[in-house]
Amino acid sequence: MQVFQGIKIVNGIAIGKIKIYKTPVYEINEGAPADVDAELAKFESARVKVQEQQNALYDKEMKDGHKDTAGIFEAHALMLDDDDLIDSCKEIISDGHTAEFAVRDGFEAAAEMFRNMDDPYFQARSADVIDLKNSMLDVLFGNDTESLQGTEPAILVAEDMAPSETVKLDKSLLLGLVTRQGSSNSHTAILARSMNLPTLIQCKDIADDWDGKFAILDGYNACIYIEPEQKIIDELSAKQAEDRKKEAELQQLKGKTSVTKDGQKVRVYANIGGPKDINAVIENDAEGVGLFRSEFVYLNSKTDPTEDEQFEAYKKVLEALAPRLVIIRTCDIGADKTIDYMNLDKEDNPALGFRAIRICLKRPEFFKRQLRALLRASAFGNLGIMFPMIISRWEVESCKKLLEECRKELEYEGVKVGKYEIGIMIETPAAALCADDLAPEVDFFSLGTNDLTQYTCAIDRQSANLEDFADTHHPAVLRLIRETIEAGHRHNTWVGICGELGADPTLTEEFLKMGVDELSVNPKSVLPLRGNIRNADLSEFRKKQAQESQAQDSNQQVPGFWGRLFK
Ligand code: PEP
Ligand code: MG
Numbered sequence: 001m002q003v004f005q006g007i008k009i010v011n012g013i014a015i016g017k018i019k020i021y022k023t024p025v026y027e028i029n030e031g032a033p034a035d036v037d038a039e040l041a042k043f044e045s046a047r048v049k050v051q052e053q054q055n056a057l058y059d060k061e062m063k064d065g066h067k068d069t070a071g072i073f074e075a076h077a078l079m080l081d082d083d084d085l086i087d088s089c090k091e092i093i094s095d096g097h098t099a100e101f102a103v104r105d106g107f108e109a110a111a112e113m114f115r116n117m118d119d120p121y122f123q124a125r126s127a128d129v130i131d132l133k134n135s136m137l138d139v140l141f142g143n144d145t146e147s148l149q150g151t152e153p154a155i156l157v158a159e160d161m162a163p164s165e166t167v168k169l170d171k172s173l174l175l176g177l178v179t180r181q182g183s184s185n186s187h188t189a190i191l192a193r194s195m196n197l198p199t200l201i202q203c204k205d206i207a208d209d210w211d212g213k214f215a216i217l218d219g220y221n222a223c224i225y226i227e228p229e230q231k232i233i234d235e236l237s238a239k240q241a242e243d244r245k246k247e248a249e250l251q252q253l254k255g256k257t258s259v260t261k262d263g264q265k266v267r268v269y270a271n272i273g274g275p276k277d278i279n280a281v282i283e284n285d286a287e288g289v290g291l292f293r294s295e296f297v298y299l300n301s302k303t304d305p306t307e308d309e310q311f312e313a314y315k316k317v318l319e320a321l322a323p324r325l326v327i328i329r330t331c332d333i334g335a336d337k338t339i340d341y342m343n344l345d346k347e348d349n350p351a352l353g354f355r356a357i358r359i360c361l362k363r364p365e366f367f368k369r370q371l372r373a374l375l376r377a378s379a380f381g382n383l384g385i386m387f388p389m390i391i392s393r394w395e396v397e398s399c400k401k402l403l404e405e406c407r408k409e410l411e412y413e414g415v416k417v418g419k420y421e422i423g424i425m426i427e428t429p430a431a432a433l434c435a436d437d438l439a440p441e442v443d444f445f446s447l448g449t450n451d452l453t454q455y456t457c458a459i460d461r462q463s464a465n466l467e468d469f470a471d472t473h474h475p476a477v478l479r480l481i482r483e484t485i486e487a488g489h490r491h492n493t494w495v496g497i498c499g500e501l502g503a504d505p506t507l508t509e510e511f512l513k514m515g516v517d518e519l520s521v522n523p524k525s526v527l528p529l530r531g532n533i534r535n536a537d538l539s540e541f542r543k544k545q546a547q548e549s550q551a552q553d554s555n556q557q558v559p560g561f562w563g564r565l566f567k
Contacts, residue, residue: 001229006178006200008222009189013240014176014198015233018226019154020211023165026137028104032096043089043099046139051080053135057168067279076132085110100140107133127188131162149173155217155224157206161188171195176217178224180206200224250527254285258530261537264512268530269325269520271498274300275316280523281324285530288325290446290520291386291498292317294370295332304341304366310373318381327384327423327446327498327520328377330370330399332356336462351460356389361398371406378418386423386446391430396441427451427499432480435487445488446520449499453477472501482514489515496520508532513541 033039054077061070079085089106093099107129114126137143149156153173160181166188174197182188182201192199198219216225216236225232258268269290270281274297281289297305297313305313318326333339334355347353360367374385387399400422410417424441426432427448435445449472454461456477459470481497488495496518501507503521508529511519521529 001232002226003223004203004205004226005223006203008219009182009192009199009201010197011219012176012196012198012243013219013236014155014217015237015240016175016215017152017154018157018210018213018215019150019152020208021148021156021158021161021165023134023159023162024138024141024143024148026100026141028100029098030101031098033093033098036093036096039093039097039099039102040090042140043093043102046099046103046136047080047086049139050132050135051077054080054132065279065283068276072128076128079128079132100137103133103136103140107136127160127162131165134162134165155215157210159206166192176200176219178203178206178217180204250531253527253530253534256530256534258287258533260512260533261535262539262542264536264538266512266516266533267496267518268526268533269327269496269498269518270523270526271520272317272523275313275320277523278317278320281321284523284526286324286523286526288327288382288518288520289317289321290327290496290518292326292328293332294328294330295337298331298333298339299337307369307373307376310370311376314373314377314383315380318377318383322381325382325384325421327386327421327444328374329386329388329425330357330360330367330374332388334359351454351462357387357395357399358389361395364402368402368406371403372410375403375406375410375417375420376415378420379416380418383418383420384423384444385420386425386444388425388448389427389451390424390438391428391434393434393437393441396424396438400441425451425498426484427455429456429480432484435484436490439488439491439493442493444517445484445493445495446518447481447484447495447497447499449477449481449497449501452480452499453501456480472504473507477501478510481511485514485516494518503529505529505532509536509538512536512538 054073058070058073058077061067061073085106088109089102092102092106097105111126111129111133114122114129117123149169150173153175155176155178156169156174157178158180160179161177166177174195176198177188177192178200179188180203189199189201198217200217200219200222203224210226213226214228216228216232218225218236220239225236228236257265259265267287269288270277270284270286271291271293272278272281272289273293292314294310294314297310301309314328317328332355333342334344334353335351338344342359344354344359354362360370371385374383377383385403387396390396403422407417421443422441423444423446424431424438425448426435426438426445428451431438432447432452439445450461453459453470453472453474457469457471457474459466481501485495494517495515496502497511497516498520502511502519503525505528508519509532512533519529
């Protein structure tokens with residue numbers, strides 16, 4: 001038995017034979033072609049054919065509901081329209097070379113240009129250009145790449161896998177994927193995640209003589225066992241069976257309500273960063289969105305996004321997820337999330353500095369652009385508007401005043417505005433302790449436990465050095481959560497949790513006992529959380545609670561001798 005390490009992209013266990021996948025290597029004719037015009041025509045017809053293939057792959061991925069991966073092929077099809085790339089290839093042909101030669105050199109040069117860029121995202125795009133080069137050569141050489149996968153289910157082992165190669169694979173024959181190259185930012189990694197395929201990258205020891213050998217890919221421990229011993233086979237087969245059982249059980253929870261055995265209902269929502277996460281919400285059957293971190297719309301933009309750009313992003317999410325409630329948090333820039341175009345001063349203590357609502361209230365024109373976009377989008381779904389980093393009532397009043405100003409402006413302009421709820425994040429001890437004062441101002445509270453923990457415990461959430469002191473279950477934080485829920489309920493303000501703690505399975509029962517109305521978690525945690533809620537039985541707790549309140553009531557009725565005396 002041999003064991004080799006890699007970097008895991010997707011957890012899970014794959015058991016089966018290895019198939020070495022080799023990207024075909026072509027012998028390029030380095031000589032001059034007989035007819036330059038014929039080579040130009042050959043190049044053009046290959047370009048059109050590959051573009052058609054990429055468009056077909058785009059349609060296939062969209063049909064399968066994989067919008068993210070569809071985007072890769074849409075980008076590929078667009079790259080094949082790039083004038084610089086086309087002209088450079090045609091120039092090479094006109095200089096007296098074959099179409100294959102021109103594709104190899106022209107596409108390699110473009111890939112090199114991406115490789116030399118500073119931004120890791122653009123560096124990773126060089127792999128897309130190489131992928132297109134190979135597809136062009138496949139067409140020019142008349143090659144059938146599908147035959148490269150073999151006909152039996154296998155763990156595929158390759159130097160690297162281009163997105164178009166990965167997507168062309170027959171998924172029913174694909175048990176797992178191991179590559180020597182690859183980066184976690186690459187499109188192949190994105191594809192592997194979307195297929196939920198156990199995958200290792202950067203496995204430097206792969207060798208041709210693995211071909212046909214029995215192996216187990218252990219995604220949990222980021223390794224592959226070649227010809228494993230029986231003990232490992234038994235252990236990992238049991239783990240695989242357990243995973244399958246868990247996965248199947250979770251799927252059964254789709255369409256079911258999130259309700260405890262004794263009948264307490266809780267809404268399970270998802271946290272998202274933008275329209276690209278719409279599918280994840282639907283696939284994981286989230287009942288709504290409890291936190292749309294709108295600052296990602298700003299972070300993904302090189303310039304300050306316009307009102308229209310923001311409106312389009314919000315509308316897309318609201319429309320796609322209607323009638324679910326979608327809570328969009330207004331821009332929470334600052335602290336660890338900085339943006340060049342905002343020109344924010346450097347601060348000694350940024351987590352306690354000029355961030356979130358503080359920036360918005362100091363820059364009303366900037367804030368109003370977002371509020372107008374949100375109000376316009378409210379006509380297309382079920383919107384909740386949430387303000388972050390609140391510490392005082394006057395801040396909420398100011399936000400509402402600006403919102404009302406925007407609503408009136410839009411009304412005057414004849415723009416339709418729908419209904420919406422208003423809420424605030426409770427993520428500072430000040431807000432939690434003043435919850436009774438804040439609640440009458442809003443429809444809902446959402447507990448941001450990430451910041452609430454940071455500010456309550458004075459533990460910088462960014463610092464790796466404070467791990468030993470960080471206690472996510474700190475009694476002070478749990479107490480502030482409970483008191484916020486109680487304060488909210490005293491004023492008919494519903495209360496959710498959208499910080500990471502909401503997905504902590506060891507706290508689900510505690511939050512249910514506190515009476516939380518909604519838990520918003522990363523999409524992958526929605527079904528496991530629903531499972532926890534459905535397994536919880538709080539009838540004993542309720543019985544005890546009822547007895548205690550009865551006892552309290554009778555205590556207040558002046559018991560014993562004095563009670564009888566004053567009857
Ligand atoms: C939080 O603070 O818990 C929260 C949800 O907001 P963020 O993590 O974006 O600061
Ligand atoms: Mg926060």
